[in-house]
Amino acid sequence: xxxxxxxxxxxxxxxxxxxDFSEMSTEELLAMIGYVKPANQKTxxxxxxxxxxxxxxxxxxxxxxxxxxxxxxx
Numbered sequence: 001x002x003x004x005x006x007x008x009x010x011x012x013x014x015x016x017x018x019x020d021f022s023e024m025s026t027e028e029l030l031a032m033i034g035y036v037k038p039a040n041q042k043t044x045x046x047x048x049x050x051x052x053x054x055x056x057x058x059x060x061x062x063x064x065x066x067x068x069x070x071x072x073x074x
Contacts, residue, residue: 007031021047026055030062034070 019040021029029048036044048063055063 019044026051026059030059030066033063033066 019036021040021044024032024047029044029051032044033048052060052063
């Protein structure tokens, strides 16, 4: 429950503030998949791709599943 609340609060704040994805944790980035403005999408994707090799198996699983879900929304 805390994770969901944290994700929602973070999402709301990040959409209002200027986004510097390199300053965010991997968990924060993963929570934002599917909610990034189109203008920021390339920078966001680049940051995730840079982090992918360093992600643990759980993070990789969340990343892949989130991408599938976000593509299904379109």
